[in-house]
Amino acid sequence: MKSDLRSYLKEIIGGSISLLTGMWITLRQSFRKPVTVSYPYRTLKLPERFRGHIELKADEQGWAKCVVCMACQKACPSFCIKVNGYKPAGMPRKVATIYILDFTTCSLCGLCVESCRFDALMFSREYNLASFRKEDYVMDMLERLRRRRICRP
Ligand code: SF4
Numbered sequence: 001m002k003s004d005l006r007s008y009l010k011e012i013i014g015g016s017i018s019l020l021t022g023m024w025i026t027l028r029q030s031f032r033k034p035v036t037v038s039y040p041y042r043t044l045k046l047p048e049r050f051r052g053h054i055e056l057k058a059d060e061q062g063w064a065k066c067v068v069c070m071a072c073q074k075a076c077p078s079f080c081i082k083v084n085g086y087k088p089a090g091m092p093r094k095v096a097t098i099y100i101l102d103f104t105t106c107s108l109c110g111l112c113v114e115s116c117r118f119d120a121l122m123f124s125r126e127y128n129l130a131s132f133r134k135e136d137y138v139m140d141m142l143e144r145l146r147r148r149r150i151c152r153p
């Protein structure tokens with residue numbers, strides 16, 4: 001009987017301490033500045049080294065800097081890059097006609113960007129992608145470059 005009462009009191013004291021601790025944490029947090037923002041009305045500044053999906057870079061004339069050396073395609077461990085192109089007459093280098101990224105399997109490892117010796121690839125600052133269709137993540141990089149109001153071959 002005595003031990004029942006003791007364990008009952010122990011439970012009450014333990015429960016009260018835990019309740020007061022919880023209330024104290026809630027009270028303390030309510031006076032702190034929030035660390036979240038009301039997305040999408042407000043957004044946070046992206047860190048310098050943020051990696052979105054890869055993106056083609058353009059030269060001064062607006063052409064893709066890619067010379068179709070295939071190094072990025074070979075370096076990708078997930079086989080998510082497909083590049084093709086040709087060498088137009090009078091051009092000193094090849095130009096890309098196909099540059100497809102399958103972002104559904106990309107792990108953002110960065111090996112493609114590192115392998116490009118022509119400074120033709122970069123990480124985008126894109127973080128806002130959303131779709132119900134996975135086909136939307138198979139991206140035509142040359143088309144994206146064109147949409148950035150830059151001509152392409
Ligand atoms: S490594 Fe660079 S230049 Fe070579 S195909 Fe890839 S993007 Fe183009």
Ligand code: SF4
Pocket residue numbers: 054075076077078079080081105106107108109110111112113
């Ligand atoms: S970041 Fe990695 S996984 Fe993604 S395309 Fe480049 S090499 Fe492939």
